[in-house]
Amino acid sequence: MTDKIDKEPADTPPRASLAPETIKAIPVRHYGRYVSAVIVLALVALLVNAFATAEKIQWSAVGDKLFDSTVLAGAGRTLLISVLAMIVGVVLGVLLAVMRLSKNPVTSWVAWAYIWFFRGTPVYVQLLLWFNLALIFPMLNLGPIYKDEMTDVMTPFMCALLGLGLNEAAYMAEICRAGLMAVDEGQTEAAHALGMSHGKTLRRIVIPQAMRVIVPPTGNEFINMLKTSSLVYAVTYNELLRATSTIGSTSYAVMEMLFVASIWYLVMTSVFSVFQYYLERRFARGSSRNLPPTPFQKIRANLLSLRSPQGGAA
Amino acid sequence: MTAMVRAESVHKSYGLVEVLKGIDLEVKQGEVFCLIGPSGSGKSTFLRCINHLEKINAGRLYVDGELVGYRQKADKLYELKDSEVARQRRDIGMVFQRFNLFPHMTAAENVMEAPVQVKGTSRAQARERARELLEKVGLADKAGSYPAQLSGGQQQRVAIARALAMDPKLMLFDEPTSALDPELVGDVLDVMRDLAESGMTMVVVTHEMGFAREVGDSLVFMDGGVVVESGDPREVLTNPQHERTQAFLSKVL
Numbered sequence: 001m002t003d004k005i006d007k008e009p010a011d012t013p014p015r016a017s018l019a020p021e022t023i024k025a026i027p028v029r030h031y032g033r034y035v036s037a038v039i040v041l042a043l044v045a046l047l048v049n050a051f052a053t054a055e056k057i058q059w060s061a062v063g064d065k066l067f068d069s070t071v072l073a074g075a076g077r078t079l080l081i082s083v084l085a086m087i088v089g090v091v092l093g094v095l096l097a098v099m100r101l102s103k104n105p106v107t108s109w110v111a112w113a114y115i116w117f118f119r120g121t122p123v124y125v126q127l128l129l130w131f132n133l134a135l136i137f138p139m140l141n142l143g144p145i146y147k148d149e150m151t152d153v154m155t156p157f158m159c160a161l162l163g164l165g166l167n168e169a170a171y172m173a174e175i176c177r178a179g180l181m182a183v184d185e186g187q188t189e190a191a192h193a194l195g196m197s198h199g200k201t202l203r204r205i206v207i208p209q210a211m212r213v214i215v216p217p218t219g220n221e222f223i224n225m226l227k228t229s230s231l232v233y234a235v236t237y238n239e240l241l242r243a244t245s246t247i248g249s250t251s252y253a254v255m256e257m258l259f260v261a262s263i264w265y266l267v268m269t270s271v272f273s274v275f276q277y278y279l280e281r282r283f284a285r286g287s288s289r290n291l292p293p294t295p296f297q298k299i300r301a302n303l304l305s306l307r308s309p310q311g312g313a314a
Numbered sequence: 315m316t317a318m319v320r321a322e323s324v325h326k327s328y329g330l331v332e333v334l335k336g337i338d339l340e341v342k343q344g345e346v347f348c349l350i351g352p353s354g355s356g357k358s359t360f361l362r363c364i365n366h367l368e369k370i371n372a373g374r375l376y377v378d379g380e381l382v383g384y385r386q387k388a389d390k391l392y393e394l395k396d397s398e399v400a401r402q403r404r405d406i407g408m409v410f411q412r413f414n415l416f417p418h419m420t421a422a423e424n425v426m427e428a429p430v431q432v433k434g435t436s437r438a439q440a441r442e443r444a445r446e447l448l449e450k451v452g453l454a455d456k457a458g459s460y461p462a463q464l465s466g467g468q469q470q471r472v473a474i475a476r477a478l479a480m481d482p483k484l485m486l487f488d489e490p491t492s493a494l495d496p497e498l499v500g501d502v503l504d505v506m507r508d509l510a511e512s513g514m515t516m517v518v519v520t521h522e523m524g525f526a527r528e529v530g531d532s533l534v535f536m537d538g539g540v541v542v543e544s545g546d547p548r549e550v551l552t553n554p555q556h557e558r559t560q561a562f563l564s565k566v567l
Contacts, residue, residue: 190408190414190415190416190473191416192367195400195403195404195428195480196400196431198396204427204431205416208418209418
């Protein structure tokens with residue numbers, strides 16, 4: 001520092017030659033924070049104690065059945081139906097979004113009506129509608145292509161897939177539409193001015209930019225789907241909730257099996273939430289200069305700050 | 315000299331608002347044609363009609379002798395298909411006020427996009443051409459940069475290179491320097507000046523009176539959707555005949 005000062009021109013104002021002493025003040029005591037922390041901890045302790053000491057809960061049953069093959073198979077089916085329904089939802093949703101934005105009033109109106117119906121009625125009702133379709137159409141007759149009894153076609157799996165997938169399509173359509181509309185109109189104009197066709201403009205210019213808006217909420221939709229899939233219990237598809245409930249009602253461990261189901265749902269949603277976090281972080285590139293730190297980077301920064309007082313800034 | 319752009323009584327309205335109230339003008343091959351006027355005078359709208367980004371409601375608009383956006387058979391007018399409009403636009407380069415570079419592509423990819431996707435040029439050839447064009451606009455070292463990493467002036471020069479990559483016979487400039495910091499305007503104008511010297515036909519909507527005076531071959535002053543005054547830029551800018559032109563120029567010069 002000091003040798004630099006000599007090199008500066010004479011007319012610059014003189015600088016303090018010594019850095020002032022670092023402030024060491026007594027911090028304000030936030031007594032309210034201690035009090036509220038104690039109260040909250042006490043309440044949490046009471047709650048935990050109530051569950052831990054409840055004589056009617058057989059905690060051993062939770063441990064025993066957590067990795068039961070029926071439970072694992074149920075969790076697998078939950079994952080399967082969620083993934084498949086999501087694929088149906090995304091494919092149909094993109095189609096609906098493009099239809100909705102098209103200049104053709106018929107396709108646009110049909111897409112609007114679809115979204116209106118499937119967003120306006122509960123998934124549960126939709127599942128039951130698929131389940132009971134055989135009541136009004138005993139035969140599925142697609143002319144020369146296909147003909148079969150409706151009850152053979154509408155297996156619990158098909159009911160679940162159609163119910164969840166078609167419902168999801170309505171939500172995905174709105175997400176995709178928002179994404180497509182978020183792309184600046186100047187982009188389309190620039191592409192058109194270069195002689196690119198509508199299709200090419202959409203594929204090469206608009207959709208890649210819309211993805212940044214579409215992908216994060218789609219991840220959220222999938223996490224929601226994992227939980228919503230428990231409703232297919234109603235159409236007798238043997239997913240996680242149904243698998244655990246069946247064990248629960250035969251072994252008189254109803255609550256214990258619900259705990260097991262909850263644990264698996266938490267595991268699945270947590271794992272995908274982590275994926276989701278990294279996904280959002282990846283798609284934020286280009287729009288924000290400083291990316292939020294990953295959890296690991298946060299932990300590292302925290303550990304460093306414990307070791308030395310200045311480490312927190314690093 | 316043949317006319318590159320010919321407008322005959324061009325009308326354009328948005329709903330009930332009439333933006334262009336009969337524009338007649340002619341842009342000759344190889345000339346730099348400047349359009350000036352207050353905002354809302356319809357000059358940008360007219361420019362966007364030339365490559366059919368806007369549909370005209372009445373009149374006729376020709377580029378290189380070809381009717382823009384329509385086909386005339388006997389006395390009937392047929393709308394062109396999207397693919398035919400796209401074919402017409404290939405030969406007309408456009409530079410926008412807000413650059414409109416594709417943000418998910420590097421500078422070089424922006425320049426390569428249309429030749430590869432529209433003309434079917436090989437990627438290697440397009441990359442070589444992109445390198446040449448970026449060098450021409452003084453950005454050879456920025457080929458791998460994304461638009462967000464470039465200054466406004468650099469972005470606009472990439473946008474010019476992007477338009478030139480299609481080897482257009484006509485270039486449209488829609489207030490190319492209006493969104494730039496004053497110190498960056500010069501670089502863009504230099505590129506445009508070089509382009510004019512190379513013989514490119516250019517229609518330029520601008521507020522840069524200096525550019526119009528030095529580089530322009532013709533100038534049109536528009537106000538309220540009509541051409542108020544036109545002629546040689548040096549004549550019109552130094553000795554405006556019309557009262558409205560005088561009032562405008564006294565404010566901007």
